[in-house]
Amino acid sequence: xxxxxxxxxxxxxxxxxxxxxxxxxxxxxxxxxxxxxxxxxxxxxxxxxxxxxxxxxxxxxxxxxxxxxxxxxxxxxxxxxxxxxxxxxxxxxxxxxxxxxxxxxxxxxxxxxxxxxxxxxxxxxxxxxxxxxxxxxxxxxxxxxxxxxxxxxxxxxxxxxxxxxxxxxxxxxxxxxxxxxxxxxxxxxxxxxxxxxxxxxxxxxxxxxxxxxxxxxxxxxxxxxxxxxxxxxxxxxxxxxxxxxxxxxxxxxxxxxxxxxxxxxxxxxxxxxxxxxxxxxxxxxxxxxxxxxxxxxxxxxxxxxxxxxxxxxxxxxxxxxx
Numbered sequence: 001x002x003x004x005x006x007x008x009x010x011x012x013x014x015x016x017x018x019x020x021x022x023x024x025x026x027x028x029x030x031x032x033x034x035x036x037x038x039x040x041x042x043x044x045x046x047x048x049x050x051x052x053x054x055x056x057x058x059x060x061x062x063x064x065x066x067x068x069x070x071x072x073x074x075x076x077x078x079x080x081x082x083x084x085x086x087x088x089x090x091x092x093x094x095x096x097x098x099x100x101x102x103x104x105x106x107x108x109x110x111x112x113x114x115x116x117x118x119x120x121x122x123x124x125x126x127x128x129x130x131x132x133x134x135x136x137x138x139x140x141x142x143x144x145x146x147x148x149x150x151x152x153x154x155x156x157x158x159x160x161x162x163x164x165x166x167x168x169x170x171x172x173x174x175x176x177x178x179x180x181x182x183x184x185x186x187x188x189x190x191x192x193x194x195x196x197x198x199x200x201x202x203x204x205x206x207x208x209x210x211x212x213x214x215x216x217x218x219x220x221x222x223x224x225x226x227x228x229x230x231x232x233x234x235x236x237x238x239x240x241x242x243x244x245x246x247x248x249x250x251x252x253x254x255x256x257x258x259x260x261x262x263x264x265x266x267x268x269x270x271x272x273x274x275x276x277x278x279x280x281x282x283x284x285x286x287x288x289x290x291x292x293x294x295x296x297x298x299x300x301x302x303x304x305x306x307x308x309x310x311x312x313x314x315x316x317x318x319x320x321x322x
Contacts, residue, residue: 106162163203
């Protein structure tokens with residue numbers, strides 16, 4: 001059983017954080033550091049990846065604009081700096097390296113149109129955003145693989161707004177109404193264009209078939225908050241694991257900024273997974289993670305958290321396959 005992180009780390013020590021993310025878990029990733037400013041958070045960082053769409057941060061809200069604003073340009077410069085740090089610290093790395101980006105639906109729910117209203121309410125704008133993002137993340141993959149030829153880049157797509165988008169739960173700019181639900185076919189089409197590997201959603205109510213089902217978006221893994229999963233939700237995963245999909249189980253609560261004790265974490269995960277009757281093969285398809293990013297955590301708790309995850313993973317390899 002493997003372990004990994006999910007995007008953000010606290011503080012602004014990029015070099016130290018990158019080295020930590022390369023070494024602390026089974027599946028290394030390029031972390032985000034939102035403490036540097038809104039251009040370095042999930043939404044701003046991803047808007048910096050867009051190809052051919054300008055954006056600006058106005059009165060605390062991201063909005064599409066005719067030309068790139070200073071914060072979007074800063075997001076692009078910050079990403080270039082992060083890639084320089086990654087290249088310097090990842091020499092000799094082989095295998096998979098994960099990068100993260102907000103998905104098209106969370107971006108559409110979080111970004112305004114120039115004339116007002118969110119992108120999620122405009123079909124043409126939604127299409128343009130999805131296409132622009134697909135080009136941008138493709139270029140990011142190519143750039144990392146050019147800098148680190150022995151690495152294969154995997155894409156984690158962060159979609160906390162996805163259940164609300166599918167259910168018609170995104171509020172309008174005024175807050176007094178909601179945008180219409182988006183059809184599953186359109187949602188799947190936009191996600192498929194990213195050719196992503198892991199879809200992360202820390203909100204309740206997501207139907208796994210959107211990401212990893214037979215007619216879903218083609219992700220090999222779905223990352224979910226264990227605290228939000230019902231017994232019925234977990235029972236769906238037996239067939240999916242047998243079919244070769246991966247469950248990234250957010251078993252360490254990121255809302256509580258303190259590392260769990262390995263004994264308590266092991267007991268919690270055993271309670272969730274033992275009813276699935278995992279084999280050695282399907283147990284290997286479970287990845288243990290925090291439930292979400294760690295930007296608000298004390299830095300001195302992050303190391304113990306990943307130690308607890310590794311200890312739990314080692315114990316579960318023995319317990320679940322007896």
